[in-house]
Amino acid sequence: xxxxxxxxxxxxxxxxxxLTVYCNSSSVFSSLQxxxxxxxxxxxxxxxxxxxxxxxxxxxLTFQFGDARKDSSLHITAAQPGDTGLYLCAGxxxxxxxxxxxxxxxxxxxxxxx
Amino acid sequence: xTGVSQNPRHKITKRGQNVTFRCDxxxxxxRLYWYRQTLGQGPExxxxxxxxxxxxxxxxxxxxxxxxxxxxxxxxxxIQRTEQGDSAMYLCASSPGxxxxxxxxxxxxxxxxx
Numbered sequence: 001x002x003x004x005x006x007x008x009x010x011x012x013x014x015x016x017x018x019l020t021v022y023c024n025s026s027s028v029f030s031s032l033q034x035x036x037x038x039x040x041x042x043x044x045x046x047x048x049x050x051x052x053x054x055x056x057x058x059x060x061l062t063f064q065f066g067d068a069r070k071d072s073s074l075h076i077t078a079a080q081p082g083d084t085g086l087y088l089c090a091g092x093x094x095x096x097x098x099x100x101x102x103x104x105x106x107x108x109x110x111x112x113x114x
Numbered sequence: 115x116t117g118v119s120q121n122p123r124h125k126i127t128k129r130g131q132n133v134t135f136r137c138d139x140x141x142x143x144x145r146l147y148w149y150r151q152t153l154g155q156g157p158e159x160x161x162x163x164x165x166x167x168x169x170x171x172x173x174x175x176x177x178x179x180x181x182x183x184x185x186x187x188x189x190x191x192x193i194q195r196t197e198q199g200d201s202a203m204y205l206c207a208s209s210p211g212x213x214x215x216x217x218x219x220x221x222x223x224x225x226x227x228x
Binding site for chain 2: 031048101104
């Protein structure tokens with residue numbers, strides 16, 4: 001069974017601080033995605049990483065895919081109150097040329113205090 | 115294209131009643147997923163379709179849950195003889211196809227069983 005564990009589970013920080021969220025698994029994924037979810041809404045895709053060691057930047061957010069494609073991290077620089085939300089990683093594996101189902105991590109709830 | 119649409123947004127039902135939710139995916143998307151989510155947690159996989167074929171159903175899902183996607187378009191999720199433990203947000207997502215797993219979510223259906 002594929003599992004994606006995220007840490008920390010909860011994070012409350014002051015505006016302007018930096019933070020890192022981790023997503024770990026014992027399974028290899030063909031791609032890994034990060035989503036952000038606000039209360040009462042569905043998750044919204046932030047980024048997809050595909051290549052081991054890949055780094056992608058989205059304004060103040062930096063995403064990294066582990067070399068072995070089993071883990072990923074999300075780093076936020078100078079957090080803003082608008083960054084508040086539930087951050088989710090999600091992965092899909094490929095077997096026999098077909099891509100399997102997309103599974104989600106346990107989630108990291110971030111609160112940025114002004 | 116208006117994105118993924120789910121109906122109803124909210125449903126309150128008495129224990130023991132049956133409920134049915136509908137999901138209209140993005141029209142050109144082949145994959146359709148159903149997830150269940152409780153507060154602050156990551157979405158839990160329920161089932162997914164490739165066109166009209168149901169490829170996998172979670173082993174955690176009881177026989178009271180059934181999903182269909184006739185003609186590979188919209189999908190329905192039915193819960194029979196609802197229990198209080200079924201109370202959750204039910205999310206539907208669609209993705210373009212086998213090799214592109216980027217998921218686009220609806221706003222979800224919030225089910226409360228009283």
